[in-house]
Amino acid sequence: MDNIDSDNEILNKKIISVGHIALDYIFNVKKFPEPNTSIQIPSAKKFYGGAACNVSVGVAKLGLKSGIVSCVGYDFRSSGYSNYLKNLGIDISNVYHSDEEETPKAWIFTDTNNNQITFFLWGAAKHYQELNAPNFNGDIVHLATGEPKFNIKCAEKAKKCKCLVSFDPGQDLPQYKKEDMENIINYVDFMFMNNHEYERVLKLLNIEGDELKAILDTLIIPYRKNGSIIYHNNDEIKIPAIPVDNVEDPTGAGDSYRAGFLSAYLKGYSLKECGIIASCMASFVVEKRGCQTNLPTWDDLMNRLKDRGINIV
């Protein structure tokens, strides 16, 4: 793995994410309101978000090529999001612009126990159903939250384009019908789910965990501050979390984990190393409010791992 960063071929590796670009309004509240009550918030801030785009930006910050396939609304340019992605060198040529709908928005409320409730405005995302999957000129296609049918189309096309397929149904999981899920997992190389989503998928498919693990090449389940587990063949690789002193906002931690994992994979690291790098990536993101506010560079990751006495070459 020596001099891996100087290898042009690896720096030309590209990860294309499919799914939401969203504007996030993130609020910290003492507790969630009861029906017919009001909660006062002193101030609020708008952040760039959307699970797919969080991964795209994470990948770009790590120095790999990055692209996104998404649907946005009439406020994409005026919000500043469009220029911000262009300045990061992210390929947005496959982003569909709606004139009638607004860019998806998430209102995310986090209580003092880091529980979250999210209201997600679908908006321009209604156009996914009219779109065809593009020709993917990349190495990994990462399917994030978005429209199930469009994600299935993209999974098929990605395989035709000889890409690896990564999948994170996330908060849109309830929108997948049984046949959607049965269909898409046949194309998937890496699947990311938290333990609740994992249980939900098993129930939806009416199968046991071992059966699902046999279908997927690699299954990665994060357990937040308890680390994560990577299932591959019959191996169960436990990855510790990288603790940080001050968790300000957990939003986006999972997306940064995916960006770190997939980038490390394309750089040639072992699954265990990919998991450690992914955890380290997430440890940065939780330190600041917003999904893309505190994304590290590759050097930042390596320095933090070194500081913690974790050896990754």
Added chain:
Amino acid sequence: MDNIDSDNEILNKKIISVGHIALDYIFNVKKFPEPNTSIQIPSAKKFYGGAACNVSVGVAKLGLKSGIVSCVGYDFRSSGYSNYLKNLGIDISNVYHSDEEETPKAWIFTDTNNNQITFFLWGAAKHYQELNAPNFNGDIVHLATGEPKFNIKCAEKAKKCKCLVSFDPGQDLPQYKKEDMENIINYVDFMFMNNHEYERVLKLLNIEGDELKAILDTLIIPYRKNGSIIYHNNDEIKIPAIPVDNVEDPTGAGDSYRAGFLSAYLKGYSLKECGIIASCMASFVVEKRGCQTNLPTWDDLMNRLKDRGINIV
């Protein structure tokens, strides 16, 4: 009461509201989300709101003079709200503009049982604490949701300016300390509270209902679709609701009730008639989404009452 509308003196009557101008984002959801779940909303729309401003606009639509004392942010003009109020002839000369903060915003979620939860962004409202009460050149000063100390200052000043004082603490009620409430109710002629707020005020003041009713000249308690009750001296005047076929959004019904009540009062109607006119006003507002979307004119009110066989001269 004949030819009351042609009486110029009455049309020159002015109601000045004190409190929030806000931008409302109103959403209908099937149910409120559980912790760590997400709710999808197909589309959302921004509405003009803020309890005080809802009353001001309601009053202006009924043809009386209307003014507002409030704090807004840097987005007040660009949002279109400023011009909209000017075009309605509402006096906004006592609206404070903040350069650093945004205009207060409410994210209001209504479930299928018409229960609501609200997240209210305080924003520019932080400036109330620096403001002095203006000289009120009106007949009624209506104190709506807003900063308790500023409302107290305005109640005192309103009395010095020989205005009647109306008070609706609404969702900001928890911000009133016992001494604030004890202080303000001495100035109040009309107090509007729903039954939950009424119980809360009694508890806060540690008094019985009869004691509170003896302090206030007139207490008006709405019971949503079960009508409202006006308490005045020892009278208990029951007002029926004006039913409508299709309740689309209850938001703003209470504010329109207040606008209708106070306007009718200044036009010289009896308390019972004021209540009926107020209920009729609310019956329009619930038919459309938004607090100010479907506010009627005086003629609209009279026509609906006539259609329902209710005689108001």
